[in-house]
Amino acid sequence: MKFVMLAALVLYGLYYYVSRRFEFHDTLAYAQKHSGAVWSAPTEYYVGLVYYQRSEYPKAQEAFSQLLKDHPTDYHAPRALILLSDSAEYNRDWDAARAALSQYIENYPDGRDVRLAKQRLELVNYKHGPGAP
Numbered sequence: 815m816k817f818v819m820l821a822a823l824v825l826y827g828l829y830y831y832v833s834r835r836f837e838f839h840d841t842l843a844y845a846q847k848h849s850g851a852v853w854s855a856p857t858e859y860y861v862g863l864v865y866y867q868r869s870e871y872p873k874a875q876e877a878f879s880q881l882l883k884d885h886p887t888d889y890h891a892p893r894a895l896i897l898l899s900d901s902a903e904y905n906r907d908w909d910a911a912r913a914a915l916s917q918y919i920e921n922y923p924d925g926r927d928v929r930l931a932k933q934r935l936e937l938v939n940y941k942h943g944p945g946a947p
Contacts (some may be wrong), residue, residue, distance in 0.1 A: 849884045859890035871904040908942040
């Protein structure tokens with residue numbers, strides 16, 4: 815019981831320290847500065863996910879792009895490509911959406927979202943490709 819209380823106090827103290835010392839928007843820059851750290855890639859992914867869930871798509875696109883640039887083979891890379899394409903579509907950045915979907919299809923031909931990626935790529939090309947109305 816004492817251990818649980820001590821652990822809870824330590825976690826709360828850590829949360830309090832971090833919340834007073836750092837702003838959320840600084841997290842991405844901090845992760846990029848320490849891109850060699852084991853926590854850097856998951857941090858970039860979850861920052862992008864938070865921005866995506868907040869509907870802050872330009873920031874989400876930036877976070878997912880940074881993750882894929884710094885850690886292209888990370889565990890989170892396949893899902894980041896799908897979320898990057900979705901964020902880019904919301905930002906009307908059709909070239910980035912097309913590139914992310916194409917990269918997913920090329921790198922993960924047996925991925926769980928490959929069917930979705932192919933359908934969305936076809937739709938983006940149809941609606942916003944060269945010669946589209």
